[in-house]
Amino acid sequence: MSTLDLKQLKKFKNELTRFMMLYQFGIDELNTKIEILQQEFQYIHDYNPIEHVKSRIKTPESILKKVYRKNIDFSLSSIKETIKDIAGIRITCSFISDIYEVSRMLENQSDIEVIEKKDYILNPKPNGYQSLHLIIKIPVYMSDGIEYVFVEVQIRTIAMDFWASLEHKIFYKYNKEVPAHLINELKHAADTVEMLDKKMEALHKEIRELDDEEAELESEMKLLNLNSENFNIPMALLESISSKKINED
Ligand code: 0O2
Numbered sequence: 161m162s163t164l165d166l167k168q169l170k171k172f173k174n175e176l177t178r179f180m181m182l183y184q185f186g187i188d189e190l191n192t193k194i195e196i197l198q199q200e201f202q203y204i205h206d207y208n209p210i211e212h213v214k215s216r217i218k219t220p221e222s223i224l225k226k227v228y229r230k231n232i233d234f235s236l237s238s239i240k241e242t243i244k245d246i247a248g249i250r251i252t253c254s255f256i257s258d259i260y261e262v263s264r265m266l267e268n269q270s271d272i273e274v275i276e277k278k279d280y281i282l283n284p285k286p287n288g289y290q291s292l293h294l295i296i297k298i299p300v301y302m303s304d305g306i307e308y309v310f311v312e313v314q315i316r317t318i319a320m321d322f323w324a325s326l327e328h329k330i331f332y333k334y335n336k337e338v339p340a341h342l343i344n345e346l347k348h349a350a351d352t353v354e355m356l357d358k359k360m361e362a363l364h365k366e367i368r369e370l371d372d373e374e375a376e377l378e379s380e381m382k383l384l385n386l387n388s389e390n391f392n393i394p395m396a397l398l399e400s401i402s403s404k405k406i407n408e409d
Pocket of ligand 1: 245278289324327328
């Protein structure tokens with residue numbers, strides 16, 4: 161290999177490394193945002209809507225395959241503009257309502273621009289696939305200025321995730337030619353996932369309403385209303401009265 165070729169190769173390698181680093185930084189930034197939301201939500205609502213978060217960056221081979229498949233111009237700038245899922249984050253939630261809550265919290269951040277939103281929960285794919293997909297654009301602060309990167313965010317429940325990972329394995333095991341009976345079984349399983357998610361959501365709502373009622377009752381018990389004025393009843397007084405009552409009984 162000539163010195164010139166080597167020099168060019170080294171230059172390209174540096175450019176490619178910087179290109180891939182941008183996506184890693186984009187993911188790091190988004191992970192921090194998600195971590196903050198999780199902690200704040202836990203503190204305010206005493207509840208964490210996110211079960212787990214996974215992230216990945218497409219390998220250069222996988223990017224190249226997409227470049228050929230989509231017939232994209234072979235330059236880093238056009239790849240950056242056209243392939244919007246080089247960086248991906250998957251957020252798994254317990255309940256469907258959490259998916260929309262997490263999505264809303266991310267969409268409301270002023271440095272996040274939502275480029276595309278696909279709601280495969282409202283409109284599942286024909287095979288039964290469900291998830292909420294967002295393509296977002298976020299700024300990455302580099303030493304020589306701001307660069308914007310796209311990140312694909314997939315938000316789904318644990319049950320949807322379970323289904324999608326099995327479907328993915330089956331799809332590749334059969335080299336994308338899945339036998340008809342398995343396609344049918346997967347669709348049935350997806351219907352069960354939908355039913356289970358709805359049932360769990362209803363149970364969760366019922367329990368939370370019960371918690372709210374109990375909390376309301378407890379705070380009401382601590383107040384004494386006299387002449388339209390509220391007075392706090394000291395906790396020690398309440399406790400001594402109730403223990404005295406138990407002893408008498
Ligand atoms: P990987 O390895 O997970 O990244 P695109 O081809 O991405 O430009 P498309 O297909 O319209 O456009 O995007 P869509 O529908 O938003 O889906 C993108 C990703 O969602 C996929 O990425 C999968 O991760 C997931 N996905 C979509 N449909 C299905 C499905 O039927 N089953 C499963 N298991 N996952 C699905 P990649 O690039 O295919 O793969």
